[in-house]
Amino acid sequence: MDNKVLWSAEQINIPQDLGSIIKDYTKKIIREQPKDTYKWSANYFAGQCGLPTPFPEGEEEDLEETDNFIPPLVIVGPSGVGKSTLVEKLMKEYPSYFGFSVSHTTRAPRENEVNGVHYHFTDKETILSKLNNEEFLESAEVHGNIYGTSYDSVQKVIRGGRCCILDVDVQGAQQIKRSNLRPVVTVFVRPPSIQDLEQRLRSRMTESEDKIALRVSNATKEMSFMNDKQLFDHVIINDDFDRCYSEFKNIIETKILPKSKSN
Numbered sequence: 001m002d003n004k005v006l007w008s009a010e011q012i013n014i015p016q017d018l019g020s021i022i023k024d025y026t027k028k029i030i031r032e033q034p035k036d037t038y039k040w041s042a043n044y045f046a047g048q049c050g051l052p053t054p055f056p057e058g059e060e061e062d063l064e065e066t067d068n069f070i071p072p073l074v075i076v077g078p079s080g081v082g083k084s085t086l087v088e089k090l091m092k093e094y095p096s097y098f099g100f101s102v103s104h105t106t107r108a109p110r111e112n113e114v115n116g117v118h119y120h121f122t123d124k125e126t127i128l129s130k131l132n133n134e135e136f137l138e139s140a141e142v143h144g145n146i147y148g149t150s151y152d153s154v155q156k157v158i159r160g161g162r163c164c165i166l167d168v169d170v171q172g173a174q175q176i177k178r179s180n181l182r183p184v185v186t187v188f189v190r191p192p193s194i195q196d197l198e199q200r201l202r203s204r205m206t207e208s209e210d211k212i213a214l215r216v217s218n219a220t221k222e223m224s225f226m227n228d229k230q231l232f233d234h235v236i237i238n239d240d241f242d243r244c245y246s247e248f249k250n251i252i253e254t255k256i257l258p259k260s261k262s263n
Ligand SMILES: Nc1ncnc2c1ncn2[C@@H]1O[C@H](COP(=O)(O)OP(=O)(O)OP(=O)(O)O)[C@@H](O)[C@H]1O
Pocket: 077, 078, 079, 080, 081, 082, 083, 084, 085, 086, 200, 201, 203, 204, 238, 239, 240, 241, 242, 244
């Protein structure tokens, strides 16, 4: 532990009204949602005991607080709704503004997949130890394999001066929202109706009827979260593609690009 903290801990006299301090601490930590809970708490309790702040603000360079921080874009929506089509068009229009993080996975590489490019191919033990060390922003188990996005891989994209696009499911978005990475911009893309989505999946001709049925049933579950205002900053309807793209682009230009390369 940091010497400064040990030094502070030795000098704390337990105040009389501990209950009200704990109440105040709980209220403030929920309201402020500090990025580093440990440092924030140490500062809070030192302040309560009249001790010097062990971690004064602005002492360290913090990626999220520098001018270089470009909010990642978290895009969510049922399979077949048109997320990839929207992102592809955006990346064509702004070729050097966006990037994807490289995920970790325990699944075996397929032919032509390159380690560190398509995925970081990792064994189960390593990935579990990284999960335990809270190195992942989000993770999921799919068909017996673990997949995860590390903070490090997202920060590499941010440090490269790009907006990191995270195409994830509802659970992934929930984990990202609970993580220390912020701000992020979350967009839910919804179909005009479940029937439209089914039609779109069928005309994409990439899925069997069984898979289409599964995707449609998952879509209903995913859409039950779309009005959660804590989770999604924006909900857009992919009805007419050009109209939807222009709404999507407007969100990106106003919420993401002004903080990065457009100014
Ligand atoms: N507004 C639209 N109207 C009609 N078809 C559309 C529209 N937007 C996208 N599509 C088509 O719908 C199909 C699914 O789109 P896309 O592959 O981008 O979905 P996705 O959300 O990325 O799916 P997945 O999550 O499975 O990768 C594609 O064939 C695409 O051309």
